[in-house]
Amino acid sequence: INWLIFFSLFSGLIGRSWAMVFAAGGFKVKLYDIAQQQLTSALENICQQMKEMEKSGVLKGALSADQQLALISVCTDLKAAVEGATFIQECTPENLELKKKIFGQLDLIVGDNVILSSSTSCLLPSKLFTGLKHVKQCIVSHPVNPPYFVPLVEIVPHPETDPSTTERTYALMKKIGQSPVKLNREIEGFVLNRLQYAVISEAWRLVDEGVISPTDLDLVMSDGLGMRYAFIGPLETMHLNAEGVSNYCERYAEGMRLVLNTFGPVPEFSGETVQKVNQALSEKIPVVPKVLDARRKWRDECLTGLAKLKTQMKSD
DSSP states (O other): OOOEEEEEOTTOHHHHHHHHHHHHTTOEEEEEOSOHHHHHHHHHHHHHHHHHHHHTTOOOSSSOHHHHHHTEEEESOHHHHHTTOSEEEEOOOSOHHHHHHHHHHHHHHOOSSOEEEEOOSSOOHHHHHTTOTTGGGEEEEEEOSSTTTOOEEEEEEOTTOOHHHHHHHHHHHHHTTOEEEEOSSOOTTTTHHHHHHHHHHHHHHHHHTTSSOHHHHHHHIIIIIHHHHTTSOHHHHHHHTTTSHHHHHHHHHHHHHHHHTTOOOOOOOOTHHHHHHHHHHHHHSOSOHHHHHHHHHHHHHHHHHHHHHHHHHHHO
């Protein structure tokens, strides 16, 4: 199938990254935005990133940077943008009214074969898609930022989404080299953010109660749990840390319950602790655009290296 992927860019970061992922998979991509200037700078940015990655040998896919760039075109007319498309990925800011407006417009101009997918990280499909005549074709495909370096995609159906929409989206994500997971039903925060917020919540409480400093807390994750979680999840960790999950529960359930019962209420994320954490992190990484950008670039290089290592290990 000649998939044409449409993106609504606006802030652009997720849209650009998605465009690169699909082009790396060999698909035609049409980037849409209301502002031509936004599209021009998006193309320049994509070109620069692809050339840099090709130079350092980390460009994804079997095609060269030039071949991938040739697959990406831009458009400021919505109707023209979606013509011939079979998969549409929306990437507007996290604003329910804005997203509903875009899907309302799309609902009027797409056929019965097109998948309408949203990159939302927290808006429930039932809030986004209810009332659309093409609701059976609607789905959330929530990437992890940046999707080019972090392959997970959470696929979340609306209660009325047709199972074939879920299956087609899952197959497409696999085809472009992402790691899709299917949620059987919608839930606030989906799965990734629920797990992330549980970690942030306990991290915050431990710093708030003076148990550990903010920098040491981060070290517990980066040089402790995170090392393991880069390759295996919490359930497999249980399985391997005993003679299987049943044995783990026999050994450790009582201790886990004991500890979990001492967890405090959900933090407010305000007041003195914000200042304390902010000060510690700002000493390490000053809140200056240039410094933050350099640190993000370093993070993305680390993620690229890790992704490369994981791919090698799978093929071994």
